[in-house]
Amino acid sequence: MTSDLVLELAPPARLAIAYAPSDVRSAFALLLQIDNRFAEILHNAREPMIAQIKMAWWREAFASAADARPKGEPLLQALNEAGDRIPLSALEALASAWEALLGSERFSQEVIDVHAELRAEGIFLTYAGWMGTVQDMRPIGRNWALDALRIAFPERVAGCIMPPAPLPKARALRPLSILTMSVRTISGPRLILHALTGI
Template sequence: MNETSLHLPPPANLAVAYTPVAFRAAFSVLLQLDARFADIVRKAREPMIAQIKLAWWRDAFAAEPALRPKGEPLLQSLGACGDVISPSALEDLVSAWELLLGEGEWAAQDVAKHTVLRGRAIFGSYAAWIGEGCDVSSVSHQWALDALRLEFPSKLSVPNNQPLPALPKGRKLRPLSILAMSVRKVTGLRLVGHALTGW
């Protein structure tokens, strides 16, 4: 496991631990990038400064690996993943967080676009890597929305009245179901039990 994945919250570390070895480092990097971008948005006092930071990341992703800025551990970890993480996934992730740089409560259409882009970058990438051929879009959108509710309660106050989509089934998709359950406030032994058994 990537050493810097230790900076992820326990549910994300659990999801990474259940990821197939071939994709474990890449999944960890995606989750770490997502957490970094969320932190940029969370700490933004001036949206323009946050925009500049996210633009820096977009430019770094677009550069050839050898020409990327030095000294940023996440970029080094990304380079070590080779071409496992697609450029479109990185673009989606940056774009998802750029949508939320405004002040006050977020517009519903921006939140909807964010959930599509963020879910596709993380859940969609993982599903493509393992080649299960299943549609995880609905659970990925719900995960991204529920995560926002936990991460930014003052920005997203509308309650969720929609039925929750079914969790992905099967051992290979367990990392996604762990993430989905964790933002549904399933924690501790219950989440570990799900990781072990799928229930």
Template sequence: MNGVLLPPANLAVAYTPVAFRPAFTLLLQLDMRFADIVRKAREPMIAQIKLAWWRDAFATEPVLRPKGEPLLQSLGACGDLISPSALEDLVSAWELMLGEDEWAAQDVEAHAALRGRAIFGSYAAWSGEGCDVSSLSHRWAHDALSAEFPSKLSVPNNQPLPALPKGRKLRPLSILAMSVRKVTGFRLICHALTGW
């Protein structure tokens, strides 16, 4: 996994303000990397070691971090925009998904809360909008997990769809939310342009 984002994530990044575009891009790339670790895990212990390596690297002083990992080097270029707690939440979210043939509902819910808070919560804090995106982020993370691992989810999300944020500043979040609602192509681009 080289950090190349899927088209909906690239569209969301394109609508992200320049000031925190690198940090948002990096969070999405890390999320993809961790999903890939879980996807390819034949031995849960090996995947656990890989995620533990990331956790340790995040906790290490920037100048002492291992060299040669582009995503880790990109973290240093983001300054202090990405909080240590967001990185911890993201690793923890994916650790919950290791080792079971079918995921328990409580693990899926915990994953969605942590993953959503790491990505959507960080973005909302950077944007300064001061709105609560927790239900949107939780639904996005749950639906994204369902799309990424359809055979592992035993419980569909039957909760009502949360409203999308209308403001331009939060458009990247609504783009991501729409993309896991199976909205693609022209319809997703129209939403990006207009908010509708």
């Protein structure tokens, strides 16, 4: 993935990427960028049907062979370069996570639970799989997804709750704990301290 695409991500996401092992860093960044693109589709959705068509385009592109994917889309080019590092199931989970929110003026607890579960699967479980960990990353992935959604769409998430989950201690999982901490009400220096020390 090019540095220009990484720079489009928010600083906390870039910090998380920096702490990922070098052999998965590009793929991890790509997952976050695809997630970010889907969030933009929801942000800009004036007509749910148009947004649904865009999501269907992405699903079709993901399912296509690399040489059959549409040209000119940097994220698809990066996906081609990633080879089979990112499983199709992760990409489909992210697409489904954002599709679950389309057409809702206010997100119900049920819809948010579905979104959070799928988004956690697409990013947190995929990363944990790369690390070979047996620790379940779903709980903090769901926490991150809900808090990130609350920040992005505050008027549509009011009242939704989710039990907090403990952060992983393993250094290999630091990128996931950085993401989770980044959407809590903490300062930038506190986030950097966590990145450095894990506390």
